Amino acid sequence: xxxIDQENNVFTLHTQNTTYQMKADQHRVLLHTYYGARIGGxxxxxxxxxADRGFSPNPNEVGDNRDYSLDTLPxxxxxxxxxxxxxxSIEFEPEDGSRLADLRYVGYELRPGKYALExxxxxxxxxxxxxxxxxxEDSAAGMSVELFYGVLEDCDLITRxxxxxxxGDGTVRLRxxxxxxxxxxxxxxxxxxxxxxxxxxxxxxxxxxxxxVQSIESVRGTSSxxxxxxxxxxxxxxxEDYGLCYGAxxxxxxxxQAAAExxxxxxxxxxIGVNPYHFCFDLAPGESFTAPEAALVCSPAGFGPMSxxxxxxxxxxxxxxxxxxxxxxxxxxxxxxxxxxxDASKLVDIAASAAPLGIELFVMDDGWFGARDTDRSGLxxxxxxxxxxPGGLESLVPKIKELGMSFGLxxxxxxxxxxxxxxxxHPDWALGEPHRPQTRGRCQLVLDFSRKEVRDHIYTAIKTxxxxxxxxxxxxxxxRSLSDVWSAALPAHRQGEVFHRYVLGVYDxxxxxxxxxxxxxxxxxxxxxxxxxxxxxxxxPQIWCSDNTDAIDRLRIQYGTSFCYPVSSMGAHVSAVxxxxxxxxxxxETRGVVAMSGTFxxxxxxxxxxxxxxxxIRRQTAFFKxxxxxxxxxxxxxxxxxxxxxxxxxxxxxxxxxxxxxxxxSGTVHAAAPFRALRLKGLDSARSYQINxxxxxxxxxxxxxxxxxxxxxxxxxxxxxxxxxx
Ligand code: GLA
Numbered sequence: 001x002x003x004i005d006q007e008n009n010v011f012t013l014h015t016q017n018t019t020y021q022m023k024a025d026q027h028r029v030l031l032h033t034y035y036g037a038r039i040g041g042x043x044x045x046x047x048x049x050x051a052d053r054g055f056s057p058n059p060n061e062v063g064d065n066r067d068y069s070l071d072t073l074p075x076x077x078x079x080x081x082x083x084x085x086x087x088x089s090i091e092f093e094p095e096d097g098s099r100l101a102d103l104r105y106v107g108y109e110l111r112p113g114k115y116a117l118e119x120x121x122x123x124x125x126x127x128x129x130x131x132x133x134x135x136x137e138d139s140a141a142g143m144s145v146e147l148f149y150g151v152l153e154d155c156d157l158i159t160r161x162x163x164x165x166x167x168g169d170g171t172v173r174l175r176x177x178x179x180x181x182x183x184x185x186x187x188x189x190x191x192x193x194x195x196x197x198x199x200x201x202x203x204x205x206x207x208x209x210x211x212x213v214q215s216i217e218s219v220r221g222t223s224s225x226x227x228x229x230x231x232x233x234x235x236x237x238x239x240e241d242y243g244l245c246y247g248a249x250x251x252x253x254x255x256x257q258a259a260a261e262x263x264x265x266x267x268x269x270x271x272i273g274v275n276p277y278h279f280c281f282d283l284a285p286g287e288s289f290t291a292p293e294a295a296l297v298c299s300p301a302g303f304g305p306m307s308x309x310x311x312x313x314x315x316x317x318x319x320x321x322x323x324x325x326x327x328x329x330x331x332x333x334x335x336x337x338x339x340x341x342x343d344a345s346k347l348v349d350i351a352a353s354a355a356p357l358g359i360e361l362f363v364m365d366d367g368w369f370g371a372r373d374t375d376r377s378g379l380x381x382x383x384x385x386x387x388x389x390p391g392g393l394e395s396l397v398p399k400i401k402e403l404g405m406s407f408g409l410x411x412x413x414x415x416x417x418x419x420x421x422x423x424x425x426h427p428d429w430a431l432g433e434p435h436r437p438q439t440r441g442r443c444q445l446v447l448d449f450s451r452k453e454v455r456d457h458i459y460t461a462i463k464t465x466x467x468x469x470x471x472x473x474x475x476x477x478x479x480r481s482l483s484d485v486w487s488a489a490l491p492a493h494r495q496g497e498v499f500h501r502y503v504l505g506v507y508d509x510x511x512x513x514x515x516x517x518x519x520x521x522x523x524x525x526x527x528x529x530x531x532x533x534x535x536x537x538x539x540x541p542q543i544w545c546s547d548n549t550d551a552i553d554r555l556r557i558q559y560g561t562s563f564c565y566p567v568s569s570m571g572a573h574v575s576a577v578x579x580x581x582x583x584x585x586x587x588x589e590t591r592g593v594v595a596m597s598g599t600f601x602x603x604x605x606x607x608x609x610x611x612x613x614x615x616x617i618r619r620q621t622a623f624f625k626x627x628x629x630x631x632x633x634x635x636x637x638x639x640x641x642x643x644x645x646x647x648x649x650x651x652x653x654x655x656x657x658x659x660x661x662x663x664x665x666s667g668t669v670h671a672a673a674p675f676r677a678l679r680l681k682g683l684d685s686a687r688s689y690q691i692n693x694x695x696x697x698x699x700x701x702x703x704x705x706x707x708x709x710x711x712x713x714x715x716x717x718x719x720x721x722x723x724x725x726x
Contacts (some may be wrong), residue, residue, distance in 0.1 A: 002110060002130045002151055005040055009105065011132060012041045013149060015156040017305075018298040022076045022553050024105035027061060027068075030076040030136060030147075030184045035224045036244060037300035047185065049705055053264070057083045057100075070655075072265055073565040074183035075135065077147055077162070079103050087213065087261050091176040093284075093631060094141045099175075103136040114150045114317075115161070121251050122537030123159050128152060140434075142168020145441065150250065155313040156305075157252075159288045162291040166283040173296065174281040178273030180248060180294035183234070186268035193258070193263050195562045199548040199581055201225045202528040202560030208236060208494060209268055215259035219277045221446075221499055222253060222526055223484025223533040229256045230533075230564040232303070233270060240638055241302045241681075247310060248272050251318075252292035253535035254503035255279070257692035258467070273660040274467070278485065280496035292535065303563065304681070308635050309346060311566035315633065318534060319569070320514070323521060323541040327628060328568070329406060330358065330621050331473070331601035335365035336575045338605070340373055344389045344396050348403075353606040355403040357614060358621030361473055361601075362366055362400045365410040370420060376443045379415045380422030382461035388672045393469035400471065407467070408473025409522070413458045414481065414506065415444045419508035422457075428453050431498070433486040441480025449505030450498050451489045459509050461606040466517060476540060478526040503535075510539035523571055534563065537569055542599045549593040549603060550579040551586045552716055555648040555665055558597060559638060567652070572598025574617075576608065588613045592620040597650065601626050617634040627722070630659050637681040647709075653682035657699075660689070662721040677706030680723075695726055 003012040010033075021034040023045045027714035030601045033044040056071035061084070068086040080088035081102040090101050099486055132149040144167050148158035160180050166172045193211050194202040194215045195639040207214075209288075216227035221230045229252060234245030248270060250256050257277035263266050272294050295313070299306035316324065334347060334353040352363040355671050366372065368389060370381030384392040400407045416423045416430055423445070424429065430445035432438040438445055448454050454645035465471070485688075513520065524531060524540035528547035536543055546557045554572065561570055572595040588609075595601070606614065624631065634652030639662070644650040646667025651658040660683060683689065685700035697707070707721065 001153065002132050004110065005043065008043050009136065010043045010045070011108065012400060013132065013151045013158060014038060014041070014160065015114060015153045017300060018156050018158075020158055027059065028104040028106070029070065029073065030103070032074040032076045035182065035246070036291070036691065044701065048133045049185075049646060055350060059302075063718075071305060074185055074267070075181065076134075077145065078181050078269065078274060080112070086263050086269050086441060087181075087259055088176060089178040089181040089271060090145065090164070091174075091276070092141065092143060092164070093173040093175060095170040098141075100141070102138050104139075104141070105134065106137045107135045109133045109135075114152075115148050116598055117161055117290050120290060120292050121318075121507065121509060121535045122161065123150060123152070123157070123251070123295060123313065124320075125152065125317045128154070141172060142166065143172060143466070152317065155317070156309045157313045157317075158296045159293050160296070162684050163288055164283070165597070166285055166289075169178050169285050171282050171285070173530045174283055174289050175279065176273075176276040177289060177291045178271045179250060179291045180272045180296070182246070182248070182270045182296070184268040184270070187268060188236055189233045190236055190238070191260050193232065194228040194230060194563065196225055198225045198527050198530065199546060200553065201546050201557055202228055203556060204560050204563065209260055209262040211262050213261045214623050215257055215258050217257040217277070218255050219275060221485065221502060222478065222531045223256060223535070224481070225527065225530040228564075229258065229272070230534065231258045231260075231270075231272070231564070232306070233260065233268070234303075236631060239302055240304045243302050245299050245303055245306055246270075247297045247299075247564065248307050249295045249310070249534055250292060251295060251534040251538070252503070253506065253531050253533050255499050270544060274500060278496060278499055283651060284337065287375045294676040295534065307563050307638075309691075310564045311636060313567060314534065314537060315566050318481065318537055319541040320538065321520060327362035327601055328521060328542065329473070330624060331361040331363050331408070332365040332606070333365050333475075333573060333601060334605045335410075336580055336603040339365075339366040340375075342367065342388065344399075348394065348399050349607060350605050351400050351403055352407055352710060353406050354602065357606065357617045358625065359405070359602060361406045361408055363408040363410065363473060363475060365475070366407065366412070368479070377417045377419035379412055379417040379444050380420040380447070382411065382458075384465075388496060393465070393471070397469035399473070406472040407470065408475065409471060410477060411474045412477040412479060412489055413462060414447055415511065418443050428488040431482065431486060432484040434488070436484065439483040443481065444480060446480065446482055448502070450487050450488050450501035451510070455505050455509050459512055462513070463516070466520070472519070473516055473521045473523065474513075475523045475525055478531060498698070505537070507539065514539060525571070529557070529561070531563065537565070542569050542571050548581045549573055549575035550584050551591045552580040552584060554594050555642045558649075559642050559648065560593070562636060562650075564637060567597055567636060568599065570598035572596075574601040575602075576604040585669070586716045587718070588616045588663055590716050591667060592616065592721055593718040596620065596624045597652075597663060626646060627661055630654050630661055634659075634661070635682055639678060639680060639681060647676070647678075649678055657682065657684040658725040659686070662723065662724040664709070664719045666715070666717045668715045669712050673711050675708070675711075677708045679703060679706040683723070684725065687725045691721050691723055691726055
């Protein structure tokens with residue numbers, strides 16, 4: 001609900017459990033007055049304390065009033081160079097070379113429904129949303145700044161986006177345009193980020209904010225394995241079930257920055273948006289720039305409710321039809337089994353071993369096209385390699401379908417190998433400045449997706465493949481960071497646009513795919529989880545979580561990912577042991593329990609399995625399908641923290657609390673292990689539950705006293721408890 005007090009220019013956004021407020025004051029400065037647990041409202045600007053602070057200057061119009069300084073007031077969208085020395089939300093440079101932005105309130109508009117952003121992913125929905133647009137202006141530069149707010153009450157979600165329009169008569173160079181600025185009038189906050197590297201993504205890191213700026217960012221052209229564009233600010237004491245916490249997520253897949261500043265007054269400012277690194281956009285008169293969407297969830301009761309609200313919002317308002325509610329198939333992918341060495345009969349063999357075990361989709365991974373026998377060649381030549389697959393997909397796909405499975409394939413459209421017909425024909429289509437040899441990553445170069453003719457060519461090639469057979473799934477991969485970022489199609493003064501235009505180009509091709517093949521299931525991937533972000537989820541309802549398929553490492557990766565992203569978005573497969581990344585041997589049972597808290601599939605040659613393992617797989621796929629809705633749509637509870645606890649446990653609970661699935665994986669075992677009870681969460685305290693079809697356990701006892709765990713008798717053992725209300 002959006003409440004506007006026109007007389008006092010106060011804008012209050014209420015969600016079910018939270019309230020957000022801003023106010024344009026007597027100088028038309030837009031102040032941020034409150035964000036936190038839901039409260040009644042009213043004009044909360046009295047919460048803002050004012051006092052003269054040395055070296056915090058005063059706007060011209062306040063005369064001798066030294067209490068009024070942009071440097072000390074909480075700003076809704078911070079300005080630049082006119083007295084606020086904290087992080088600037090926006091920086092632009094008109095033709096006179098000044099770098100000043102003094103934004104003042106000029107009006108607002110209330111719109112039903114949710115705003116959309118042209119060419120960019122964004123949360124969507126109908127009448128359950130309301131939109132507020134607040135207009136600010138820097139009259140000297142002729143720049144108009146539109147702040148968009150989307151309010152989705154039942155998910156406690158507030159989205160923000162920004163559009164900048166050059167209304168003056170000269171060109172203005174935009175150098176920074178954050179999507180979100182959030183000022184807190186308190187200093188006692190922790191900053192939580194999700195960081196890592198290839199094969200070890202989204203480790204949770206937490207530290208108290210200290211004076212100065214703490215930030216994470218990506219300059220790799222993708223959101224990256226290294227830092228996720230999702231951060232949390234929270235009370236020092238906040239945990240899963242307690243404490244005020246704020247999640248901030250950027251719906252964007254390129255260079256980003258999330259920066260938290262603890263200021264001289266020990267207040268905090270959070271900024272999140274496109275990274276200003278190597279970024280500038282020249283806006284001619286009348287031109288505009290739209291910054292990607294940021295999405296906030298505030299939870300007054302810890303991380304658990306915050307995550308569940310993000311999960312709900314992503315499942316229902318970011319992932320699009322038809323895959324929003326549609327079941328995704330259990331798949332088998334040949335990559336870890338064969339890498340590049342396969343032919344059609346090997347693929348059919350793998351599929352044939354999987355079909356009787358309940359696996360529904362066969363995915364042919366890298367190596368099926370062009371001269372792709374190693375990772376040194378072939379990218380860009382999207383035609384079937386007839387030596388490996390005689391007769392092409394027209395011959396292979398029917399064989400897979402005869403087994404009762406559907407068919408999918410891997411592509412890496414943004415890349416080109418120097419050893420490819422495409423590169424030989426169009427060397428300038430790769431990013432790179434012509435006077436320098438390009439840096440290679442995984443032996444490949446990056447196509448300049450900022451160029452329409454490049455995108456058109458690749459799209460036509462993909463379309464030809466998709467039209468050649470019954471293909472229901474595509475894994476869209478992206479296997480290197482961007483370097484040598486220079487486009488042959490843009491003049492010198494516009495090279496700062498390339499990073500962002502590249503991302504818009506990727507979105508453009510993905511959107512075309514979505515429009516032309518609405519039933520196609522696309523799984524995002526970037527060397528695993530290098531582009532696991534909300535921007536991609538708008539186009540690819542699931543994303544390969546990590547190239548690390550070791551079940552034990554996956555516990556932490558999936559735990560970190562779950563803070564923001566739902567189970568239904570996390571690509572997770574059972575692979576062979578010893579594991580290819582760690583050498584670890586973990587039972588088929590444990591590998592299955594971990595992978596089925598994701599989109600679930602297998603990535604191995606099941607012909608190599610023992611009869612017993614095959615029986616286990618059959619049971620796993622049947623169990624997963626039986627409990628699909630609970631696992632994929634249920635409320636997710638983290639029951640332990642795998643970074644501090646050797647036991648990892650989590651739960652999915654149905655919305656009506658009549659069903660729950662608890663999954664546990666133990667760590668390494670020790671003699672004389674202590675007895676332990678696991679306290680469950682999210683159950684109905686007034687009901688009793690059967691566990692795995694037996695007994696009667698009161699919900700309140702399970703939550704308050706816990707469920708007594710057996711002593712685990714081997715490293716990395718697992719358990720699943722299925723609870724059904726009596
Ligand atoms: C990336 C992906 C893998 C696999 C290979 C193929 O690393 O993350 O799953 O598809 O590429 O080259």
